Amino acid sequence: MTQHTFKSAKRRYFRAFWPLMALYVIIVLAGSFGLNQLDPEPKWLQATLAIACAVPVIATLLVMLRYVSETDEYTRLVQLKGFAWGGVITVSGIFIVGFLQLFHVIENFEVFWFGPAFFIAYGLSTFLLGGRDCL
Amino acid sequence: MKNIIRALRAERGWSQAALADQLGVSRQSINAIETGKYDPSLPLAFAIARLFEKSIEEIFDDQTEAQLAAE
Structure with missing residues (x-):
């Protein structure tokens, strides 16, 4: 430990x-x-x-x-899973928005918002996986 | 993995938070171990065994439901 x-x-x-x-x-x-x-x-x-x-x-x-x-080891596991889910959700969003832009479905999208989106996705994932104590 | 931590804790009148404090882990960790959602590492299993003055085998049962049913 x-x-x-x-x-x-x-x-x-x-x-x-x-x-x-x-x-x-x-x-x-x-x-x-x-x-x-x-x-x-x-x-x-x-x-x-x-x-x-x-x-x-x-x-x-x-x-x-x-x-x-x-x-501690359990919180570490939950945190790392939260990071992983946060990354998966955010990168998925980046690809979706990226292709929507490339195919001219949407106009300019501020890249900045992917930062807060990661923190929200990470926080929600960690909460759902381990509860309030793991945040 | 099944274990008898909840029973051992109840015998001593300790809350999950009190046990967590003694082991230096979160209350959620104790809850996850007790409910079988999380299997502790060997160092943590040894710390739990030392605290309850028992062997690891006395506290943790590594047999699965299928193995128990087969017996």
Whole structure:
């Protein structure tokens, strides 16, 4: 068994998760506000802010992976199944929307929404597989 | 895999959460093991056996329903 218990792993997860979410909200709000003040916006600043917004999300994914490696074996199994189902559902959506675009059935679709879609699919799958405690 | 964890826990008056705390796992893990939805790893099975002061074989029965019916 790992040296971390389920509870200590969960504590470590939330201690990192909430500050990262707060940072994400601050960067997105500050970025949008900052860009509105600049007219025309410099391309390099737009690119920097766009990447900066993604950094807390990427860090959150890494924190989730750390939680999976530190938590107890049953929760790890449920989490990994949740990741797998989340991936299958999201990638299926990407292919469906992709072909709909290629065949000119739908117009442009913002790729961004696949990110939140993955988190929703992963969260729902994990909840259905293991219940509230495994989230 | 069938097991007698629920009975052993009841004998000691422990809740699923109390047993989970002692083993460092989630309450859901205990529930999944008790209901046979999840078979614990060897280290966790040993930890459970040590906690109840029994051997693994006394707690877990690896015979399937089909094997039991055939006997």
